[in-house]
Amino acid sequence: MKALTVQIGIFGRTNVGKSSLMNFITNQKVSIVSEIAGTTTDVVWKQMELNPLGPITLFDTAGIDDTSLLGSERIEKTKRVFDSSDIVILMCESGKFEDFEEDIIKEAEKMKTPYVIVISKIDLKQPDDAFLKSLKRFTQHILLFSSVTGNRDGFLNFLKKVFLEVLPDNYIEDYSSLRKIVKKNDTVILVMPIDLGTPRGKIIMPQVQMIRYILDLHAVSYIVQDIEYEMALKNLKEPPVLVIADSQVVRQISAKTPKGIRITTFSIIYAADKSDIVEMVKGAAALNNIKDGDKVLIAEACTHHATADDIGRIKLPKWIAEYSKKNVEIEYVSGQDYPKDLKDYKVIIHCGGCTLNRKSMFSRLNKALEAGVPITNYGISISVFNSVIEKVLEVFPEALSVYKTTLKNIR
Ligand SMILES: Nc1nc2c(ncn2[C@@H]2O[C@H](COP(=O)(O)OP(=O)(O)OP(=O)(O)O)[C@@H](O)[C@H]2O)c(=O)[nH]1
Ligand code: SF4
Ligand SMILES: [Mg+2]
Known part of the structure; x- marks a missing residue:
C-alpha cells in the first residue's frame, strides 16, 4: 500500500532524464524514455524495497515546463505527486538551473518537503565548479548522474545515504x-x-x-x-x-x-499520527459554532460505493443536523478531488485518510488552514456529536486543552 511507503517524486523539465532515472533506480523499463520532450504525460509509479528506508514508492512525473503541450489535468497530477512526496528529487542538466528549478525548490521549502538535486547526463556534460557552487546555495545534497555510464549499486548507495540525511529524524521508524x-x-x-x-x-x-x-x-x-x-x-x-x-x-x-x-x-490516534491532532481538534471545536446556511465539506480520500449506513453520505449529515439543529449545506468530495478553493466552508470534515500518506494528509490540512477553514476528521467529529470528545482526548492533554480554549473562544 502506497500510504505506508516513503514516497519519492522525480520532478524537472521535459527531457531532463526523469524517466531514465526512474528506470535506472528500479532496474526496469517502468517509464518510456525518448528524445522527444514531453514523453511522460501521466504519472508512473513503482514500489521497491530500498533498505534501510524500507518500501518506497517512486513517482516519475510529466515535465511541466512547457505547459502549452500538457492538459491542465496532467499538470494537476504532477502537482498532486508533489504534494504527497516525502522527498522531492529535482533533476536538472549541467549549467541549466533557472526560475523553473528555483520555483520547485521554493515550493518544496514552503511545504517543508526535503529535496535533493540530481544533475543528469553528466556523460555529456560535467557540471563545472561555478555551477555546483550555485546549487550549494540551496542544498548540499547534490548527486551527479548518468543513466548511460552510471554504476547502479554505487548510485543507489549514495541515494540511500542522502535520503536518510534529508528525512526528518525518526521518519522511517514507527512514529505512532x-x-x-x-x-x-x-x-x-x-x-x-x-x-x-x-x-x-x-x-x-x-x-x-x-x-x-x-x-x-x-x-x-x-x-x-x-x-x-x-x-x-x-x-x-x-x-x-x-x-x-x-x-x-x-x-x-x-x-x-x-x-x-x-x-x-x-x-x-490516527489524527495524531497522520496529521496534526491540535489543528484537528480546533476543527472539532468549530462544529459547536455552526449557523444556519453554513457550508460543511465532507471529504473522503478514496471513492467507494456508499452503503445504506455510509458514514460520510448518510450518518454524518444526519448527526450534523441533529447536533447543530441548524440548516446546513453539505458538500462532498471524494478521491483526489480536493477543492482548490476552500474558503467558503465553515468547517471541513475529512475521512481518516487511510489511503493517504502523512504528507498528503498534511497537505490537505495545510490547504484548509491557509484558507482559514478549520478541519477535523470523521472520528473526532463523531466523538463531538456523542459528547465524549473531552474524555477521549485525555490521552493527548495538549489537544484537550486547545479544544477547551477554542470552544470557550467561540461560545
Ligand atoms: N547521454 C545521456 N542521455 C540521457 C541520459 N538520461 C537521459 N538521456 C536521454 O535524454 C532523453 C530524455 O530522457 P527521458 O528519461 O525520457 O527524460 P524525461 O525527463 O523523462 O522526459 P519527459 O518525459 O519528456 O519529460 C532520452 O533520449 C534519453 O535517452 C544520460 O544520462 N545520458
Ligand atoms: S478512511 Fe480510508 S477507506 Fe475511508 S474514505 Fe478515507 S481513505 Fe477511503
Ligand atoms: Mg519521462
Whole structure:
C-alpha cells in the first residue's frame, strides 16, 4: 500500500532524464524514455524495497515546463505527486538551473518537503565548479548522474545515504503517537465492531496498523467487538491501560468503561499520527459554532460505493443536523478531488485518510488552514456529536486543552 511507503517524486523539465532515472533506480523499463520532450504525460509509479528506508514508492512525473503541450489535468497530477512526496528529487542538466528549478525548490521549502538535486547526463556534460557552487546555495545534497555510464549499486548507495540525511529524524521508524501512551507489557483493549460497512473477511487499515503498533511496543492487545467489551473487562486480572474504540461505538463503550481507565478512538490516534491532532481538534471545536446556511465539506480520500449506513453520505449529515439543529449545506468530495478553493466552508470534515500518506494528509490540512477553514476528521467529529470528545482526548492533554480554549473562544 502506497500510504505506508516513503514516497519519492522525480520532478524537472521535459527531457531532463526523469524517466531514465526512474528506470535506472528500479532496474526496469517502468517509464518510456525518448528524445522527444514531453514523453511522460501521466504519472508512473513503482514500489521497491530500498533498505534501510524500507518500501518506497517512486513517482516519475510529466515535465511541466512547457505547459502549452500538457492538459491542465496532467499538470494537476504532477502537482498532486508533489504534494504527497516525502522527498522531492529535482533533476536538472549541467549549467541549466533557472526560475523553473528555483520555483520547485521554493515550493518544496514552503511545504517543508526535503529535496535533493540530481544533475543528469553528466556523460555529456560535467557540471563545472561555478555551477555546483550555485546549487550549494540551496542544498548540499547534490548527486551527479548518468543513466548511460552510471554504476547502479554505487548510485543507489549514495541515494540511500542522502535520503536518510534529508528525512526528518525518526521518519522511517514507527512514529505512532501510541508509544507515548502505551508501554511494554501494558494491556490495551481494541473495540472493533463488525457492521455493514466493514469489508467482508477483512480488518480495516487503521485497525491493522494499530495492532501492529501494539505488537511493536511489546504490549498486549485484547481485540473484541463492542458486544464482548464487558466480558473482556471482566476477564482481565488487571484493568487495561487503554481502551481504543471504533468511533461509532465510542459513546456506549465510554459509558461502560470504569473510572480511571483511559479511553480513546482509532480516529484520534490516527489524527495524531497522520496529521496534526491540535489543528484537528480546533476543527472539532468549530462544529459547536455552526449557523444556519453554513457550508460543511465532507471529504473522503478514496471513492467507494456508499452503503445504506455510509458514514460520510448518510450518518454524518444526519448527526450534523441533529447536533447543530441548524440548516446546513453539505458538500462532498471524494478521491483526489480536493477543492482548490476552500474558503467558503465553515468547517471541513475529512475521512481518516487511510489511503493517504502523512504528507498528503498534511497537505490537505495545510490547504484548509491557509484558507482559514478549520478541519477535523470523521472520528473526532463523531466523538463531538456523542459528547465524549473531552474524555477521549485525555490521552493527548495538549489537544484537550486547545479544544477547551477554542470552544470557550467561540461560545
Ligand atoms: N547521454 C545521456 N542521455 C540521457 C541520459 N538520461 C537521459 N538521456 C536521454 O535524454 C532523453 C530524455 O530522457 P527521458 O528519461 O525520457 O527524460 P524525461 O525527463 O523523462 O522526459 P519527459 O518525459 O519528456 O519529460 C532520452 O533520449 C534519453 O535517452 C544520460 O544520462 N545520458
Ligand atoms: S474514505 Fe478515507 S478512511 Fe475511508 S477507506 Fe477511503 S481513505 Fe480510508
Ligand atoms: Mg519521462
